Amino acid sequence: MKLDFVLNNKRVSINVKGGLRLIDLLREQLDLVGTKEGCGKGECGACTVLLDGKPVCSCLILASQVRNREVTTIEGLSIEGEMHPAQEAFTETGAVQCGFCSPGLLLSTVALLNENPEPSREQIRRALSGNLCRCTGYEKIFEAVELASRRINGLSVQNDKV
Amino acid sequence: MTKYKTINPTTLDEALETLNGCNVMPIAGGTDLLVKFYEVYGKSLPKLVVLDGLIPLHEIKTENDRISLGPLVTFSEIENSPELRKAAPQLVQAASVAGSVQIRNRATIGGNIANGSPSGDLIPPLYVLNAELELSSVNGRRSIPIDKFFKGPGITVLEKNELITSISFDKTFENGFFLRLATRKALAISKVSVAANYSMQNGTITNVRIALGAVAPTVIRAPRTEEYLSGKELNDNVLSTAAKLIKEEAKPISDIRSIADYRREMVGVLLKRGLNGIPQSE
Numbered sequence: 001m002k003l004d005f006v007l008n009n010k011r012v013s014i015n016v017k018g019g020l021r022l023i024d025l026l027r028e029q030l031d032l033v034g035t036k037e038g039c040g041k042g043e044c045g046a047c048t049v050l051l052d053g054k055p056v057c058s059c060l061i062l063a064s065q066v067r068n069r070e071v072t073t074i075e076g077l078s079i080e081g082e083m084h085p086a087q088e089a090f091t092e093t094g095a096v097q098c099g100f101c102s103p104g105l106l107l108s109t110v111a112l113l114n115e116n117p118e119p120s121r122e123q124i125r126r127a128l129s130g131n132l133c134r135c136t137g138y139e140k141i142f143e144a145v146e147l148a149s150r151r152i153n154g155l156s157v158q159n160d161k162v
Numbered sequence: 163m164t165k166y167k168t169i170n171p172t173t174l175d176e177a178l179e180t181l182n183g184c185n186v187m188p189i190a191g192g193t194d195l196l197v198k199f200y201e202v203y204g205k206s207l208p209k210l211v212v213l214d215g216l217i218p219l220h221e222i223k224t225e226n227d228r229i230s231l232g233p234l235v236t237f238s239e240i241e242n243s244p245e246l247r248k249a250a251p252q253l254v255q256a257a258s259v260a261g262s263v264q265i266r267n268r269a270t271i272g273g274n275i276a277n278g279s280p281s282g283d284l285i286p287p288l289y290v291l292n293a294e295l296e297l298s299s300v301n302g303r304r305s306i307p308i309d310k311f312f313k314g315p316g317i318t319v320l321e322k323n324e325l326i327t328s329i330s331f332d333k334t335f336e337n338g339f340f341l342r343l344a345t346r347k348a349l350a351i352s353k354v355s356v357a358a359n360y361s362m363q364n365g366t367i368t369n370v371r372i373a374l375g376a377v378a379p380t381v382i383r384a385p386r387t388e389e390y391l392s393g394k395e396l397n398d399n400v401l402s403t404a405a406k407l408i409k410e411e412a413k414p415i416s417d418i419r420s421i422a423d424y425r426r427e428m429v430g431v432l433l434k435r436g437l438n439g440i441p442q443s444e
Contacts (some may be wrong), residue, residue: 001170018208019166028163041197042265043349044288054238054267061268062189065168065214108263130262137256150164 005066006074018024018064023047024054025063026073034074034103038132045131048104049073074103077110085112086148095144097135105131109145117153119145166199167209171216174298174327180211182300182323188213190234191268191386193261194277206241214326219272219327222246230330233272237248237284241266249333252357255340259283259356262348269429272326275311278318279351281376285312286357291331291382298327312380316395336361336369339436343428345419347443352376356432365395372433377412377425384411387433396437405430 001018004011007030016025026032026049038046038069040059047058050072077084086109089095096102105128112119112127119127124145127139169186171177180186187208189195199207213219219232220241231240231247240257242245247254258284274284275295285308297320308329311318320326338359344350355375361368368442370386370391387408390412394400413426 017168018170018212019167020169021164024163024165042193042261045262045264048264048285051267055264056267057193057264060192062166062192062210064168064212065192067170067215080235111263126348127263130264 001063003063003067005068006070008072012018012089015065018062020063020072021059022049022061022066023058026058026071032073032075033066036100036103042127043132044101045104045108046101048107050107051112053111053114055111057130072107074106077106084110085151086113086145089144089148089151090141093140093143093144093147096138101131101133105133105141109117109148112145113149118149121146166207166210169209170212170214173243174216174325175214175219177211177216178298178323178325180299181325185209186211187275188325190214190270190273190276190307191236193265193269194273213325214323224333227333228330229333230328232328233275233326235268235272237261237271240271240284250287250331250338251334252290252338252340253284255442256287256342256355256357257368259340259342259347263351270273271329275297275308275329276318276320276326278312278314278316278380278430280312280315280378280380281352281355282381283340283342283352283355283375285377285381286355286373287338288329288331289383290338290357290371291334291357292371293329293331295326296328296330297321297324297325303327305371309381309383314379321398323356334359339439339441341432341436341440341442342375343432348433351419354414354425354432356429356436358433358436360391366393367391367396367437368393372408374408374412374429376419377414377429379413382411382413384408386411401434401437405434 003016004013026035036046038044042057042060048055049058052070169180185208189210190213219234221232222228237257270277274282288308295306297304340357342352342355344352356371360370370388375381409430412420412426412429416422
């Protein structure tokens with residue numbers, strides 16, 4: 001089938017099998033390998049992408065289900081080489097160790113901050129509860145989200161532990 | 163690389179026509195179906211009829227005091243609907259604790275029902291709301307109360323060529339809750355759940371409806387406990403007796419998620435917590 005959708009702010013029109021999983025379309029056909037496949041069952045969140053701005057598991061979506069919709073992957077977060085504040089915060093706090101969960105966690109973070117620029121710790125935990133990380137123990141990740149939140153809101157970060 | 167065969171209808175008629183064929187299966191959010199698709203169907207995978215393109219089936223409609231949900235309404239849409247928060251609090255509570263953000267953004271109410279799992283979190287709330295399902299096929303439409311829809315775990319009265327096309331119920335102006343226990347807060351399937359709808363008048367409880375999830379082959383109501391509570395003042399004695407009664411009404415089994423004794427005990431605990439107004443910890 002011919003599939004039209006918006007990928008990282010660009011219109012895409014390609015011939016594709018409609019029953020291809022979105023993650024396979026991204027990784028195998030479009031060479032966007034930033035999106036990772038962990039469990040392939042919707043449990044780990046490594047394959048998280050944004051569909052119309054909302055986090056979804058790309059391992060549980062078919063290509064034909066994104067028709068005429070907007071998909072954002074980790075490759076779409078930086079603008080002209082400038083990292084998104086959330087990406088910067090993740091690198092600074094040590095929220096990235098092996099890095100396999102990072103693309104998914106960053107997209108969940110960006111979706112959260114777009115909807116709620118000043119989330120509480122509890123709201124952060126809930127928003128990221130669909131993303132597993134086996135390295136960090138989450139603390140550094142929560143700190144990164146809080147740092148990104150402060151930066152996005154233009155608040156001083158001088159007293160940060162960072 | 164995983165490839166399935168799909169058909170992408172854009173109207174309900176076209177979808178029903180397609181579903182009338184051989185070796186086809188509808189897919190809504192896919193959060194349950196795609197997880198076990200290969201394991202269940204092996205090499206003779208059915209063609210998937212993708213329902214996403216059926217725009218009217220995504221709608222939440224209100225007519226006077228009646229609400230009807232299209233089967234493709236997602237858990238997130240239920241969770242974030244200000245109208246449903248007032249008109250069906252137990253349904254909103256259930257939608258907001260199931261799965262994870264990613265799953266709730268895709269999982270649909272129609273899929274949760276059609277799967278027929280006794281632990282489907284939206285089902286106990288729909289029992290206490292006396293929800294009515296509309297089932298459609300090329301042969302026409304029929305209406306069925308939710309408690310007549312399930313036959314056993316994963317078994318429903320839905321014919322192969324039928325789709326759930328609407329889920330409707332009267333707005334509740336009463337009290338309601340949904341509480342569950344699961345291994346962790348996110349991404350875990352319920353071990354036990356309890357939903358209720360009831361009125362409080364001058365300190366006494368009336369119009370009590372209680373439904374239990376994951377403690378019988380299907381979601382069940384608890385008629386003896388409902389009858390006992392009706393007209394009672396809610397004090398510690400009454401709550402303890404109700405908790406004892408409801409444990410007898412549960413018919414749990416031991417399985418991968420929990421054991422029967424624990425489930426039976428927790429049904430009583432959740433009922434007490436709910437009637438005491440203790441919220442689900444999120």
